[in-house]
Amino acid sequence: MRAMRILLTTTVTAAVVLAAAPPAAAKWATTTRVSVSTTGFQSNDRSDDPAISADGRYVTFDSDASNLVPDDTNGVSDIFVRDRITGTTTRVSVSTTGDQANQFSRASAISADGRYVTYQSLATNLVPDDTNDEIDVFVRDRATGTTSRVSVSTNEYQANHYSELPAMSADGRYITYHSLATNLVPNDTNSAYDVFVRDQINGTTRRVSVSTAGDQGDGDSFDPAISADGRYVSYTSGASNLVPDDTNGDLTDVFVWDRTTGTTRRISVSTTGNQGDNSSFTSVLSADGGYVSYASDASNLVADDSNDATDIFVWNRATGTTRRISVSTTGNQGDNVSRSPAISASGRYVTYQSLATNLVPDDTNGVTDILVQDRITGTTRRVSVSTSGNQANQHSEFPAISADGRYISYQSPATNLVPDDTNGVTDIFVRNRGGF
Template identity: 55%
Template sequence: MAAPTLAADPRTRRVSVSSTEGQAGSDSYDPSVSADGRYVTFESFASDLVANDTNGALDVFVRDRQTGITKRVSVSSAGSEANSYSRDPSISADGRYVAFESGANNLVANDTNGKTDIFVRDHLTGLTKRVSVSSGEGQANSHSFQPSISADGRHVAFMSKARDLVANDTNGALDVFVRDRREGSTRRVSISSGEGQADSGSSYPSISADGRYVAFESTASDLVANDTNGALDVFVRDRREGTTRRMSISSGEGQADSGSSYPSISADGRYVAFQSSASDLIADDTNGSYDVFVRDRQQGETRRVSISSAGIEGDRSSFVPSISADGRYVAFHSAARNLVANDTNGKADVFVRDRQQGVTRRVSLTSSGSQADERSWLPSISADGRYVAFESDASNLVANDTNGRFDVFVRGPLP
């Protein structure tokens, strides 16, 4: 699939629109962007983004920014619309595959568990498959959520309360699993290096490009030795080596004094971004707020990235990082007013930190560089860091935004 032909200067475009550029009649959220920024998937309550949307439910869509076509992907292989909600999309690198969760029971045959499941839509072939199943294709006996799809679409990580996706799942807690769509196997990854199951819940997976590494958050205290902080931590499972390591630690290996969550892993699994309210992951963390950090697994270093270009810590909290393929760029949203100059809108904004250059830029801006008149958050950054998708209820990011709803936007190409 060819890369989009876009202007050299950063521009902001709304993508939660119909193929005829009509704006959505209801709210749109939670974008996930393909490697080159061409495709953006998102969820929306709107019934006017595609024809014949009559289910009255939250659906998942994909916007092709090159062709200007918007398609609904939360449909069955026969094209039937879902009979319940669909949400939390995750898109493959080339934009072909979209994983999502759905409460619908008509997206695939024999869906009789009455639970939220994880599905993958191949919008090239038009096939929809359920992936929250056991290696023997048995359906889950409880709900599954929060998919993260690998670059090639082969592996899908997700969380589930189901006890029958793998053998000997007796902890009664949320666990993280990976489905290999090629081999038809399902494995639990929220386990210790000794294969012991977690003594508490694990969630919010982020999978590396080849599916080898899975980052996730967990309140378990037995995934690694000496986990005594009693807090939510971030871990990485190496599926090839069978090891589990804690990421939410300082460069000196000290454990965090408060919770860490929402990991985002780089393509090769070397870097893991996460949010944390801990004050002891780095020196001089005195803002008493949530910050965004990056752990370099190779060097054993933890750095804060929710800072200004001058290195000043944010005066408000920063959340929900999204890291580029090489780990150089980290997008996040923040209510801080001091990360960039002239931030006077008093709203949460989306920022990108260039870790190589030590520069922080605000990206929730109009094409002319004006700041948003309302909140912007939940960014998703492209593999090369040049495009950032985000949701916002601002009315001034693009012309003729009169729907008064949350919309999904893309900013780029970034310098």
Template identity: 50%
Template sequence: TASGVTSRVSIDSNGVEGNKSSSSPSLSSDGRYVAFSSHATNLVPGHMNQSVDVFVHDRDTGETTLVSKNSSGSEGDSDSVRPAISADGRYIAFDSFAENLVNGDTNDDPDVFVHDTTTQDTTRVSVNSDGNEANGRSLAPAISADGRFVAFHSFASNLGGDTNDVRDVFVHDTTTGDTSRVSVRSDGAEGNEYSVWPAISEDGRHVAFFSRASNLVSSDNNDADDVFAHDRETGETTRLSVDGAGTEGNNDSRTPVISGDGRYVSFTSLASNLVPGDTNKESDVFVHDQTSGDTTRISVDSTGIQANSSSTGPALSADARYVAFDSFASNLVADDTNGVDDVFVHQYLPDPPPSTTTTSTTTTVPPPDDEDFFTDDDGHLFEDDINAIAAAGITRGCNPPANDNYCPDDSFLRGQAAAFVRRALDVPASATDHFGDDDGNIFEDDINAIATAGITRGCNPPANDRYCPDDSFLRGQAAAFVRRALGLP
């Protein structure tokens, strides 16, 4: 589809519009396949069940197919909703009240299923590791990129060591058949209150959810819903609805979404203490960086001014560069006079630099310009590299205002490093003053910009209230800068 074109996908394979409402879209990574739920009865031939069903539309071929059906092709006998599609569009998870999608469904509760659009098999995943059906409702699936792992929350008590009598979050491995609970403390102890609405990283390792439990992490004393992430590889559970210093939120935080690599989690919160200057007394949208520990408010205008009404419902791009959300605020953009809820997109992470092409984790800088920018690096081992980054505008020299020298053998200062990284990645300016020892420093703006972007944390952990701009920049620190800047795992 051409750039800028809006097309309707809740149509039948001949392009005829649905005769009733459709909602809850889920998109494959390339945008070709769109899964959605619909009340419409005319999207596929022979649709007779008068229930809400899940469909998938192929935007290349125009074909619309029923998903909420059993492996023999018979449509479900009750409502099916909340689809979640794998990256390639092959696997679609959904929850359903239907009792005829698999054999032996006798629990009289909604279950979570996965439909394979290639084999046409439908499998129930809200089962324990022995394949026994859940003895309570299971809802709200999230699926890994390859479709192997499906997270969901469930009222069931028989999915594995569950004695807390509240909703928990589980992950089912469709390859091994194992079902594991992830709404647990880092030592495996179960939560003492409900945990719901999971989001899962592309590889299935990281699962975010929100919970009322007060025992998933230490010092949880706010008596509020919090957002957590569980690392299925290490077993560690971390609270994310905290400020940059780790202080817990003073109100409810909910509805997490997670980036592809699991590093970033966006969520909605009523807390007023997650960032400085939150005085609007409204729900806001935030992003927490699990690597840097920073929490950033997203529901602001392009200059950083807070929203004048509530913001909710975040959606996060796989690379975490963009966060979409809905808001009643009228001051996020100019000329917002409609008085209704609108959808906005905020750029959280900077664009890759124009001079850099990123493939996987390897960054390639174009060949150096023919121009020789400095006089003191002739014949130097790194002369070509120096000319290349000078041509790209990343360095300006070491002897302003002339800047005809690069000083290739001088020590590199932390302030200079901030400027290099900011120019290389085109990191946007930030109004937040992160450190107390860089006021008036020539690199102060660069330091604040990369701190807001989560590239630096400071020089004096755990306080990290100083940057030490005039200290030497060590090779180990350089590694940390580059890793955070490029989002390397």
């Protein structure tokens, strides 16, 4: 599970009331479990943190299970890819020669076509000369079967501190991550987490959590996301010197760096430009970077935000407007926290997890659900349900969404989303929203 993500605290009651039938628009929708072996065996340990390819065919996730592929004997979390078309499951956190990792691997991301998978790992045997004894970022080329280390300097020096939470451009060329290392770029003297981008083609590493003038941040910057073309990188930061007039103290804000212009902009502000009165975090971008979705505890980003709960927002680059997404179809604000957004390529669909009970009808399970809003029609629907429409009997978290918004993957320990779910652990599911 991604280390910097902020988890919802959920209390699961013993009895859960089942939901009514799904709306007619979702009548072709199905829910399947993907954290299974090629032969269909359910996992014997938990699986977490899914990512999904642009067309929804490939789903990557980390798992402590030892029975998803043959010869998994390392006793640690690995990264797997499920091909939903062929029904095969493969392990990708291995060396170029096929050796399994000697330490845990987590937090994967996948390229648009599913060829490249990036992830973090403490393993020392995935690439030669890995002697720093730190969590590094790696990338697996599934076409060539090669594994390389990403978290190195332009001169190929390995990082002197850990690197985590990678995200990847659509073609796999650009990989962004945060790191506490001080030797990835020159003049890194702030003793803070910074955000870096590795260009896999040119072999360069660049720090992007800097001001437009190039000043390094005076606070931690972390949890980056990247646009499809690699131009824009969004991230969370507690730094106060990345943009002018950042005076909201120790609160975290969401920033966007533009590779083309070299500028840094704070986007977790209201439409009128007011900075948030509480922290904002966990950002994601649409394919062209035109929309940025994020979670925030702030109450002054939109009018009439009075629920005293974390909400999901979307910033529109073209108009400079900020809109709250975690509302019901009728516009009611959530009565509990919403977090962990993901956004479709066009920015039309935003999915997120929520503990709110009033965003969709018949939400009586008292646990975190996965919801999706259509920003064009304004409708909000729940996707963490079974094919027959039954609501989950356990919490569902950390959604990922395909480019067109049709497929949404998430993790859940629920036992009633698919038949024969008897392993008693968190699994990875995919909701095919059919006719949307």
